[in-house]
Amino acid sequence: MKPETETYTRADVFKGGPGLCAYAFRAALYCPACARGLDFGPGPFDWLTFCDSESVPSPVFFGESDAAEFCDTCSGFLYGADGAEENTDGGPGAGPFDWER
Numbered sequence: 001m002k003p004e005t006e007t008y009t010r011a012d013v014f015k016g017g018p019g020l021c022a023y024a025f026r027a028a029l030y031c032p033a034c035a036r037g038l039d040f041g042p043g044p045f046d047w048l049t050f051c052d053s054e055s056v057p058s059p060v061f062f063g064e065s066d067a068a069e070f071c072d073t074c075s076g077f078l079y080g081a082d083g084a085e086e087n088t089d090g091g092p093g094a095g096p097f098d099w100e101r
């Protein structure tokens, strides 16, 4: 359990994790590389600020979108569209594991 006085640094913001694909900041999306160049102050940040994507870039994990999303700074592809179509749930007979039946 984290004490309420706990603070977070820029390093915590960019700690990342599995599935990290973008950062949301002030209604825009950025690739992790560009997010590091954003000006959001040196920190430290308290919990409420750390969780507010208006104040601190907020990591996006396994992003899903009907439309392709691009980095606001370098226009690099982030996620969405084509990637979502590949992610099929497997209808009847679609799985490769039916051969044992």
Ligand SMILES: [Zn+2]
Pocket: 030, 031, 032, 033, 034, 035, 071, 072, 073, 074, 075, 076
């Ligand atoms: Zn970028």
